């Protein structure tokens with residue numbers, strides 16, 4: 260249990276490239292003054308800086324150097340640290356477990372287990388903990404789904420003898436981001452994110468998400484591996500973690516940064532104009548070791564999202580990853596269709612061109628050179644994705660067990676008329 264006062268500092272650990280155990284990278288401090296202004300400070304440890312294989316937490320904002328980094332933006336939480344914090348779902352589970360809602364940012368970091376996305380860990384001891392060797396297994400999925408249901412329904416968790424088990428099972432997966440109920444499980448010696456059913460789902464989300472990942476692959480995108488498992492009366496989609504690699508010595512961990520961090524954007528989307536694929540590709544080209552591959556890939560993802568009406572393509576649904584020292588765009592994940600009423604105009608979450616967020620072919624083409632694509636190549640990419648989405652979505656969905664009824668429910672997501680709507684210029 261946490262002490263009454265929230266801690267104001269913690270150590271930050273990291274798993275270095277090609278290693279499987281944490282080392283201490285530095286110290287993070289978060290204080291709030293009398294006016295409620297939060298200030299975050301981060302300092303790399305001296306012994307960390309002396310390592311010849313030290314890597315920065317974030318190669319842009321937290322370069323390897325002596326001295327204190329300080330920030331008051333993002334409530335004092337550096338983007339790289341925020342990306343390792345639990346998100347809506349994880350926070351809810353932790354609050355439930357701790358029995359209180361007024362937790363500080365460092366509480367959330369300390370209460371989430373070390374299965375978080377990326378290579379960072381947090382603790383109150385200078386010495387990092389031993390790496391975690393035991394994970395929930397897929398066989399426990401039914402119980403995990405049942406616990407997730409309890410949390411969604413806001414029911415009492417079982418107490419007494421079961422409490423420790425509840426903690427072990429429930430807290431697993433809380434540190435992964437996102438809003439859907441989920442847990443991290445091990446299977447076939449790999450780690451997977453299991454995304455559970457939510458009672459408000461409008462269709463079988465697990466099968467639909469899996470089908471969308473396969474459809475994206477069919478369109479030539481780099482995509483996370485996934486499979487569907489049936490858990491009791493429901494399905495769950497398992498997405499293989501691309502930030503972990505199993506080795507004889509344990510799991511190697513890749514560093515991860517979200518597009519929210521790359522865009523230096525804020526959770527409340529205060530500067531909406533900064534949330535843009537066009538700005539994101541500029542940042543991606545700066546950070547990526549393979550901009551010639553990653554920039555056109557981001558273009559294709561933007562087009563794919565427009566063509567399946569994935570309007571939930573917010574900046575936490577894009578990431579860069581460094582399994583070694585080099586950064587690149589992560590595989591695509593969290594691809595979900597939506598069926599807005601409008602068939603004339605649908606807006607993505609990020610700006611995609613001169614006409615803002617409009618999911619329209621001309622808009623997507625308007626800034627294609629920034630994605631390192633000549634206009635003809637960009638046009639061909641759009642045409643080819645459009646053709647594949649139109650001709651394959653139904654077959655893939657049916658093949659992967661999406662029912663006829665659910666196919667009808669999602670049909671209007673694909674290649675909606677507004678994508679090619681003639682734009683009248685005055």
Ligand SMILES: Nc1ncnc2c1ncn2[C@@H]1O[C@H](COP(=O)(O)OP(=O)(O)OP(=O)(O)O)[C@@H](O)[C@H]1O
Pocket residue numbers: 376435436437438439440452483498499500501502571575576578592593
């Ligand atoms: N295959 C993966 N490997 C590693 N990390 C991943 C993977 N898939 C997702 N993540 C990380 O986990 C987070 C949550 O996953 P995901 O976006 O699929 O969940 P979600 O609850 O559907 O999200 P949202 O709130 O956008 O609906 C992502 O933002 C990303 O940081």
Ligand SMILES: [Mg+2]
Pocket residue numbers: 437438575576593
């Ligand atoms: Mg997501």
